[in-house]
Amino acid sequence: EIVLTQSPGTLSLSPGERATLSCRASQSVSNNYLAWYQQKPGQAPRLFIYSASSRATGIPDRFGGSGSGTDFTLTISRLEPEDFAVYYCQQYGKSPVTFGQGTKVEL
Amino acid sequence: QLQLQESGPGLVRPSETLSLTCAVSGGSISSDTFYGGWLRQPPGKVLEWIATMSYSGTTYYNPSLKSRVTMSVDMSKNQFSLKLSSVTASDTAIYYCAKVQVPGIFDQWGQGTRITVSS
Numbered sequence: 242e243i244v245l246t247q248s249p250g251t252l253s254l255s256p257g258e259r260a261t262l263s264c265r266a267s268q269s270v271s272n273n274y275l276a277w278y279q280q281k282p283g284q285a286p287r288l289f290i291y292s293a294s295s296r297a298t299g300i301p302d303r304f305g306g307s308g309s310g311t312d313f314t315l316t317i318s319r320l321e322p323e324d325f326a327v328y329y330c331q332q333y334g335k336s337p338v339t340f341g342q343g344t345k346v347e348l
Numbered sequence: 349q350l351q352l353q354e355s356g357p358g359l360v361r362p363s364e365t366l367s368l369t370c371a372v373s374g375g376s377i378s379s380d381t382f383y384g385g386w387l388r389q390p391p392g393k394v395l396e397w398i399a400t401m402s403y404s405g406t407t408y409y410n411p412s413l414k415s416r417v418t419m420s421v422d423m424s425k426n427q428f429s430l431k432l433s434s435v436t437a438s439d440t441a442i443y444y445c446a447k448v449q450v451p452g453i454f455d456q457w458g459q460g461t462r463i464t465v466s467s
Contacts, residue, residue, distance in 0.1 A: 276453050285444055285457035286395065297455065329395060333452025337410045340395040 243267055243332050245341035252346045260317040262344045264330035269310045271334030277306055277315045280343075281326045289328075290315060320346070350375040352384075352445050352458035360439075360465050366432040370445030370458060377426055379403060383448035384428045386419065388441040389460075396441075400448050401428060435465045 244267040254260055264275065273293040278286035288297045290306035293313055303318040317324055325348050330341040356368040370384065377384060385400040399419040400408045407419050413432070421428040432439060442462050446454040 274451065278454075285460050286454070287457070288453060288455045291449075291453045291455075331395075331454075336408065336452075337412070338397045338452045340397075342394050 242337055243270065243335055243339050245330050245332060245339055247330060247341035247344045249344060252344060254320055254346065255348065256320050256322055258320050260320055260346055262315040262328055264313045264341050266311045266332060270332045273309050274332060274334035275313045276331045276333065278329045278331065279326045280329065286329060350447055350456055352447065352456060354443060354445050354458045354461040356443060356461040356463055358462065358464065360435050360463060361467050362436055362465055363434055366435050366439065366463060368430045368443055368461065369427055371427045377403065377421060377428065378423045383450060385446050385448040385454060386430045386443065387446060387454065388443045390441040399430065437465050440465045
């Protein structure tokens, strides 16, 4: 199965700053089938990005996804207070779909 | 807007079978575009995909759990279910049901149900 490694584990930033989150796959992700989810404490994950760079419905444009092959990035251009959360990447190019261990964006 | 709601026993004893249900509202799971799935999140661990079922009843299982998992659908109740047999403490987790956008995006989630395996 494809192993996804996210870095850093924790990102300590302030509102207004730029966040860059990395997701590296153990093998190439077919068709760049890579998604990003946000999870807040006590809540289910929420889809933010799919196909590496497409924003899900209702996701603000300060969130951007990029990358291909084995290296993918989620960028939050200017952090808002509601953006502090854990972000997971997920690949769905090869079964079984797998998730990364998460990056916590904290204040 | 589709909504999903999991239900489960909360506590299951080791070696027993865990049964979970996901009730879907705001849309029909008999639609030819509906795919439903189950995932879980053990405490402090990575999210894990368990199973996906198509509207036609075709099932896809994670190989790591395939021998213990059965997913089914009840069109009359607009819900789908999961059974996990021979549970151990390592099956303790929050279990989520989700709507699956082919080929494997989880675009809507239930709130999750916490399951503890303990005697």
